[in-house]
Amino acid sequence: MREPVTAYIGLGANLGLPEQALRAALDRIARLPLTALVRRSSLYRSAPVDAGGPDYINAVAEISTGLTAPELLAQLQRIEADAGRERPYRNAPRTLDLDLLLFGAASIASASLQVPHPRMHERAFVLVPLAEIAPQCVSEQQLRSVSGQAIARLPAR
Known part of the structure; x- marks a missing residue:
């Protein structure tokens, strides 16, 4: 078994019920195989960057995981899809966006994954x-x- 890696995930949503979507995503992340949710930030409201639509609700989660970075990315994309995420065009408003920001000290540059996240x-x-x-x-x-x-x-609930 692999040694667990500390990873950070950025969460955001600006369609539907964004706060609810982020809380549900955090619950799903906490239940991923070989993964523990270590801590999560407060929720924040921010204006879209390089995009249109309503304000976003954002957060960051710290996890400890035995998954590889590509395995984790696949799991995050599955959570997005289950939340109704569509990708009609770059930076489109979204029901849920999960970005792998950091994966231990790894530097990854592949066609499907860049870590650290290139625009973080x-x-x-x-x-x-x-x-x-x-x-x-x-x-x-x-x-x-x-x-x-x-x-x-945002105020804590």
């Missing part, structure tokens, strides 16, 4: 919730570089 350092909706649960993964300079992007923590 450009997006407050990733860096702010990631910094909440894993401050060692985000520098002050990175946070300053996205400080002009509107993002607000």
Whole structure:
């Protein structure tokens, strides 16, 4: 059996019931094989970046997993599909978006997966919730570089 790897997943949705979709996705992630949900960030509201549609609800989850990165990606895509995710065009509004942000110290560049996520350092909706649960993964300079992007923590429920 493989040693568990710490991975971080970005969650977002802006169609349907986004808060409910993120909570359901977190429950599904926690039940993945060989995987434990270690912690999750607060929920945040952010304006779409390079996209249209209503505001997004975002979060980041830390997991410990014995899955490989491609296996984890396949599981995340299955959760998205079950939530009604469609991909009619790039950056389309979505019922659920799950991005594999970091997978241990791995650097992966394949046709289907890039880790670290190639645009994570450009997006407050990733860096702010990631910094909440894993401050060692985000520098002050990175946070300053996205400080002009509107993002607000939602009250806990």
